[in-house]
Amino acid sequence: MFVTFEGSDGSGKTTQIQMLENYLLNEGQSVLVTREPGGTKIGERIRKVLLDMAHKQMHARTETILFNAARTQLVEQVIRPALLENIFVLCDRFADSTVAYQGYGRKQNIVELERLIEFATGGLRPDLTVYLDLSPEEGLRRKLADHLNRLDVQGLSFYRRVEAGYHQLIEQDPQRWTVIDASRSRDQIHLDIVRALQQKLPALAPN
Numbered sequence: 042m043f044v045t046f047e048g049s050d051g052s053g054k055t056t057q058i059q060m061l062e063n064y065l066l067n068e069g070q071s072v073l074v075t076r077e078p079g080g081t082k083i084g085e086r087i088r089k090v091l092l093d094m095a096h097k098q099m100h101a102r103t104e105t106i107l108f109n110a111a112r113t114q115l116v117e118q119v120i121r122p123a124l125l126e127n128i129f130v131l132c133d134r135f136a137d138s139t140v141a142y143q144g145y146g147r148k149q150n151i152v153e154l155e156r157l158i159e160f161a162t163g164g165l166r167p168d169l170t171v172y173l174d175l176s177p178e179e180g181l182r183r184k185l186a187d188h189l190n191r192l193d194v195q196g197l198s199f200y201r202r203v204e205a206g207y208h209q210l211i212e213q214d215p216q217r218w219t220v221i222d223a224s225r226s227r228d229q230i231h232l233d234i235v236r237a238l239q240q241k242l243p244a245l246a247p248n
């Protein structure tokens with residue numbers, strides 16, 4: 042089972058992945074947690090290039106290609122082998138982030154991006170995508186205390202386009218997505234995510 046987490050910056054993806062990992066381990070499942078960009082030695086090096094505050098000149102297409110290069114490595118080196126062994130894979134962001142951020146946010150051609158993603162992932166798609174629905178303002182407020190990187194410093198209109206992009210993606214494929222109100226407490230959000238997973242995988246549901 043391949044589960045990805047999407048949502049605006051600071052919406053609680055990393056927090057909820059940790060909580061879900063603990064839940065699944067308690068249920069006796071094998072779990073692998075990974076993140077984008079990164080998750081492999083090559084991918085983590087690409088991540089450093091992407092996040093570096095000194096790389097102000099990076100072209101939007103360079104950024105897109107680097108994200109997808111890291112993605113290919115993650116899919117082929119980590120995710121596919123784990124799925125073949127029936128391991129639960131929880132991934133912090135995946136291909137939808139490219140469409141939302143590089144497509145809607147940076148206004149690159151969505152159809153071209155979809156072709157690039159297909160090439161990068163070899164067609165691998167998540168079984169379930171959790172969308173943590175939180176206004177960009179609230180996400181940024183939560184994050185202000187944390188460390189900001191190059192990809193965090195965009196205007197609010199950029200984040201509004203990203204949010205609208207996510208809603209388009211959800212509309213196009215509602216079966217794959219579960220939309221969670223992320224303005225609530227960590228525990229309430231976690232319960233909703235567990236319920237969504239139990240619906241996809243009845244074996245997890247309590248008897």
Ligand SMILES: Nc1ncnc2c1ncn2[C@@H]1O[C@H](COP(=O)(O)OP(=O)(O)OP(=O)(O)O)[C@@H](O)[C@H]1O
Nearest residue numbers: 049050051052053054055056057183184225226227
């Ligand atoms: N439900 C919640 N209510 C209030 N604060 C929260 C909640 N969940 C997480 N936080 C806090 O908000 C901040 C952002 O959370 P987190 O890092 O999990 O988000 P993220 O989506 O992974 O962010 P990023 O996009 O930067 O990776 C953290 O300081 C975290 O402790």
Ligand SMILES: [Mg+2]
Nearest residue numbers: 054055056133
């Ligand atoms: Mg995070």
